[in-house]
Amino acid sequence: MSLTSAEIQQRQARMLAACRRDGLRITRQRTEVYREIAATEAHPDAEAIHARVTRRIAVSLDTVYRTLAALEKAGAIGRVSALHGAARFDANTAKHHHFVCTECGLVRDFSSAELDAYCPPEAVRQWGEILSVHAELRGICNQCREARTGSPGA
Amino acid sequence: MSLTSAEIQQRQARMLAACRRDGLRITRQRTEVYREIAATEAHPDAEAIHARVTRRIAVSLDTVYRTLAALEKAGAIGRVSALHGAARFDANTAKHHHFVCTECGLVRDFSSAELDAYCPPEAVRQWGEILSVHAELRGICNQCREARTGSPGA
């Protein structure tokens, strides 16, 4: 179930490539923070990562936050949920799915018979009782796109 | 695009039923907080809801939080992302999806050719540029289930 050291090495290499591509310096803190995330499948939060990294080297919690933000922007890591900050609520209790703009946080609902018909693999159903399926489509909404380029091009 | 008053009324009725079912008292604060969520498709956060409700009646922000938690437990509202609290990270940059335990926050990855092949409806693609599709399967993991019942029943 856990990763082999070959897989971790491969991830490390991809991370280094992502840093170079984005002009990020390779520091001890970055490699060690990344190493902790790459070595686990537990999807840790900033504090859990910090706790594990500080067993090996000294890093401050705020550096962990800055490192996570930098690695995410570089595409070396992902976050489990696209939405940061405050929890958002919805009175729509019918089955539905979301388009989320990662730039401004816009959320729009849509429904999909195709997604509602999705039946998770047996292996996943073994993990527990599945109560609902929500798809999260991440992207950039038209308004943010236009704000970036200055014009409404595709 | 916005909801009709008939739809809002219908939502209100469902909310009242959910409260009665869960033994929650019907208070002015609860109905007004709910009404604000039901009347919008903007997926507001606690602060935004509070700001709008206080235009009409006096409610404290902490009551808004408690109301949201109660309505969510009663099934009258939902939250956009299953995960509360701290952001969680993942070194797996390949396409994959998540099983999330809403009780303990366990997250497990799985991949699915079927989900990866999903093509969002044209109407949704009009909203912006879609960069990725993540499915979130919400449920209760086996460990939490066993902790509840005291025995590992299905």
Added chain:
DNA sequence: GTGGGTGCAAATGTTTTGCACTCGG
């Protein structure tokens, strides 16, 4: 050498909690 990265500490933002008072059932 120099600008990006880091540590420290303090600020900001989000959510929860203890306690006394109030009101829905």
Added chain:
DNA sequence: CCGAGTGCAAAACATTTGCACCCAC
């Protein structure tokens, strides 16, 4: 009536930021 719900204020978390120092390039 009486306990669930509320308001207030303070605490507990989660995350960001300003500034001085340091090191990867």
